[in-house]
Amino acid sequence: MIRSTGDFDMNLNMARALTSFDATSLDALNEKAAMLERLDNKYIVPVDRLLPALMRFKDLFDVLEISGKRSFVYATEYHDDKDTRSYFDHHQGRRKRCKIRVRTYVDAGFSYLEVKLKDRRNVTVKKRLKLAGCEMGLSNDALTFIDRCHSDIYGAPLNRRLMPVIKMRYARITLVAKEGGERMTIDTNLSFHNHAVERHVAPDHFILETKSARGNGMADRILRGEHLHPTKQCSKYCMGMAALGAVERHNRFLPALRRLRVFDQPLMFREAIEKAA
Known part of the structure; x- marks a missing residue:
């Protein structure tokens, strides 16, 4: 999808804002805040509201x-x-x-199978299995891992015949609290597609996700101070299924999709995209 000069300027402004942050390594991030068990809050934020908030993050993250x-x-x-x-x-x-989901870290060239569940405390539990190369479909080892993860939380295997239903792609920036125990991700240039169609989020809108032990960390307090509040029904998977028309019941996710201006962007057909590639 062709991006406009305005999109380029927006990304340049984000890059400039991030230069004021101290850097941390992946090992240090995982040591401080792996956050495989956490409470999450998601926010949909336009760039003109995000840039001022970032200035308040840089001394703490x-x-x-x-x-x-x-x-x-x-x-x-x-x-x-x-x-x-x-x-x-x-x-x-x-x-x-x-x-x-199978998540591929494109820049690093490796993939993980990830299983996300909710425990009795409504805490998100994420379990991961590193995959060997680019696997087509889910291997027997992957299916065994999924059933074990489900049994650990719910007392029984998932026991479902699974298939790929939707793909998505986005760029992610990750912030971690200097004191540890908390992190925040900033996702941009998000697109959803299945075998038939593709949709994009407005490039000047971001999905922020705070991850902390109690769901009320420094990041949440900073965002509230900027009069930004969590967005309900902001699951990327569910929004993607709704945006692509893959499910009939999706009204709960329409407010978030409208805030992301998904329906303002053209619906693209995969056949045409693949022919043009």
């Missing part, structure tokens, strides 16, 4: 830097069953729910 880069491309493929039960479990607000 470091930015992840690897090989001189501070923004990293993620490609994610979500798996669900033929009845899209993972989607509808979230749509219906069920406490017991599980999302399964």
Whole structure:
């Protein structure tokens, strides 16, 4: 998708703002705040509101830097069953729910199978399995891992026939509290696609996700101080399924999609994109 000069200027302003942050390494980030069990808050923020907030973050947070880069491309493929039960479990607000994805860290060239669950405290529990190379589909080892993760939290295996249903791609910036125990991600240039169609989020809008032990960390307090508040029903997976028309019931996710101006962007057909490539 062609980006405008305005998009370039916006990204340049973000890059300039990040130069004022101290850098941290991946090892240091994981030591301070791996956050595999956490409470999350998500915010949809336009760039003109994000840049002032960043100035308040720089004295309290470091930015992840690897090989001189501070923004990293993620490609994610979500798996669900033929009845899209993972989607509808979230749509219906069920406490017991599980999302399964293969996340590829494009810049680093490796992938993880990730299983996200909610425990009895409504805490997000994320379990990961590093994959050997680019696997097509889910291997028997991957399926065994998924069932074990589900059993650990809910007492029974997932026991569903899974298939890839949606892909997405975005750039991520990660901040970690200097004192540890908290992190925040900033996602931009988000796109969703399946075998048929593709949609993009407005390039001047960002999804922020705070991750802390109690869901009320320094990042949340700073954002509240900027009169920014969490956005309800902001699951990327569920928003992507709704944006692509892959599910019939999706009204709960429409407010977040409208805030991201997804429907202001052209609907693109994968066949045309692949022919043009």
